[in-house]
Amino acid sequence: MIRKIELTNFRNHEFISLDFDNRKSYIYGNNGVGKTAILEAIYFASTTKSMRTSNEKDLIKKDENFAKIKIIFENNKRNEVIISKTGKRLSANGVEKRRISDYIGSFNVVMFTSEDILLIKGTPMDKRNFIDLEWMLLDKEYLSLLNKYRKILKQRNALLKNIKIGDDYTFLNILGKQLLEVGTKIIEKRTEVIELLNEELKKLPNKFDIGEIEIVYKPDQTVKGLKNWFETKQDRDIIYESTNAGPHKDDFIINIGGKDSKIYASQGEQRLIVIAVKIALLQLITKVSKQKPILLLDDILSELDERNQKLFLNNLPKDNQIIMTSVKEIKSNDKIQTIKIEGEMQLG
Ligand SMILES: Nc1ncnc2c1ncn2[C@@H]1O[C@H](COP(=O)(O)OP(=O)(O)OP(=O)(O)O)[C@@H](O)[C@H]1O
Ligand SMILES: [Mg+2]
Known part of the structure; x- marks a missing residue:
C-alpha cells in the first residue's frame, strides 16, 4: 500500500505531498487542479509510462527543468523517479536502476480512465x-x-x-x-x-x-x-x-x-x-x-448511472488499495479517506 506520495514540478504541481492512511482514498477538487496528474504520477512510477502522453517532457512543470515523483510504501520501501529533459532516472530504495526491466514490477497498478x-x-x-x-x-x-x-x-x-x-x-x-x-x-x-x-x-x-x-x-x-x-x-x-x-x-x-x-x-x-x-x-x-495491484480510478463513477456504479464497485476486489478522483465532494468516514486538492484552473 502507498502511504505517501510527493510530487515536485509534476504537471501543474510545484510541490504536493499526500498521505494515504486508508486503503480507500477519494481525491476531489475542481477541474484542472491536478487530480488526474496525481494518478498519472503513480502510474508513471509503476510503469515508467504515462497513460496520457508519450512525451515525458509534458510531465515537467512549465518552465522547470525536472519533475520528481517520490512514493513511500507502508513497509517504508521507496520508489523515486526523476524526469528531466534528457531522460528519466529510476530508483528503488535509494538504488538507481539503469534498466527499465530492473525497475518495473516492484508495484503494480491498474488505472481506470475515460481513455480506456x-x-x-x-x-x-x-x-x-x-x-x-x-x-x-x-x-x-x-x-x-x-x-x-x-x-x-x-x-x-x-x-x-x-x-x-x-x-x-x-x-x-x-x-x-x-x-x-x-x-x-x-x-x-x-x-x-x-x-x-x-x-x-x-x-x-x-x-x-x-x-x-x-x-x-x-x-x-x-x-x-x-x-x-x-x-x-x-x-x-x-x-x-x-x-x-x-x-x-x-x-x-x-x-x-x-x-x-x-x-x-x-x-x-x-x-x-x-x-x-x-x-x-x-x-x-x-x-x-x-500481488494486489493498486487501483487508480480517474473520475470513473461520474460516467456511470447509479445502478452501474454499484455493479462496478461490487465487482472490485475488496482489499486492494484504491485511489479515486472526482470533482464531487463527499464526506469522509472510516471506510474512505477524502483529500481535497485546491488550486486554480491553469489554462494557458
Ligand atoms: N507541464 C505542465 N506544466 C504546468 N501545467 C500543466 C502541465 N501539464 C498540464 N498542466 C495543467 O495541469 C492542470 C491539471 O490537469 P489535470 O488533468 O491533472 O486536472 P484534473 O484535476 O484531473 O482536472 P479534471 O477535473 O478536469 O479532470 C491543467 O490545468 C493543465 O493545464
Ligand atoms: Mg482529471
Whole structure:
C-alpha cells in the first residue's frame, strides 16, 4: 500500500505531498487542479509510462527543468523517479536502476480512465499498446521480445530504403528470418494473453448485464503468412520502403454477444465493456504477480448511472488499495479517506 506520495514540478504541481492512511482514498477538487496528474504520477512510477502522453517532457512543470515523483510504501520501501529533459532516472530504495526491466514490477497498478474507451474506439496501435504495456510489466521476456523486434524492424526498414528490386536479398532475408523468429513468439504471447483475459472475463461475477464479452485477436499475419511474406514478398516491401506485415500491425476487437462492440454497443455499454476488460486484467495481474495491484480510478463513477456504479464497485476486489478522483465532494468516514486538492484552473 502507498502511504505517501510527493510530487515536485509534476504537471501543474510545484510541490504536493499526500498521505494515504486508508486503503480507500477519494481525491476531489475542481477541474484542472491536478487530480488526474496525481494518478498519472503513480502510474508513471509503476510503469515508467504515462497513460496520457508519450512525451515525458509534458510531465515537467512549465518552465522547470525536472519533475520528481517520490512514493513511500507502508513497509517504508521507496520508489523515486526523476524526469528531466534528457531522460528519466529510476530508483528503488535509494538504488538507481539503469534498466527499465530492473525497475518495473516492484508495484503494480491498474488505472481506470475515460481513455480506456480507446480499447474499443482506438487505432490498432492504441490497442496494441494496451496489451504490450500491461503484459511487459508482468513478463520480462515479452518486454525483451518487443525490444528485439523493434530493433530488427528498424534495421530492416532502413535497408529497404537502400535496396532495389533485383538486388542481392541475402541480408534482407536474414533480417526477415530474424523478424519471423521474434515475431512468431510475440504472436504466440499475444494469443496467450488474450486467451487468459477471456478466461477472466468469463469468470467475472457480474457482467453488467450486457452479454458475453470476448476479446478477439486479429493478428496482421498468421505465423505461416508471416513466413511467406518474408520469403516471397520482399519486392512489395522494397517498393513501400518499409515492412508491411507483421505483429507491429496487429489489432484486436472486443465482441459483445458475438458482435463487434465498436459498431454495435451503445456509448454507455462501451464504457462498461472496457471496465469489465480492465477488471479482468486486474484479476490476471493479481494471479500472475501474486500481488494486489493498486487501483487508480480517474473520475470513473461520474460516467456511470447509479445502478452501474454499484455493479462496478461490487465487482472490485475488496482489499486492494484504491485511489479515486472526482470533482464531487463527499464526506469522509472510516471506510474512505477524502483529500481535497485546491488550486486554480491553469489554462494557458
Ligand atoms: N507541464 C505542465 N506544466 C504546468 N501545467 C500543466 C502541465 N501539464 C498540464 N498542466 C495543467 O495541469 C492542470 C491539471 O490537469 P489535470 O488533468 O491533472 O486536472 P484534473 O484535476 O484531473 O482536472 P479534471 O477535473 O478536469 O479532470 C491543467 O490545468 C493543465 O493545464
Ligand atoms: Mg482529471
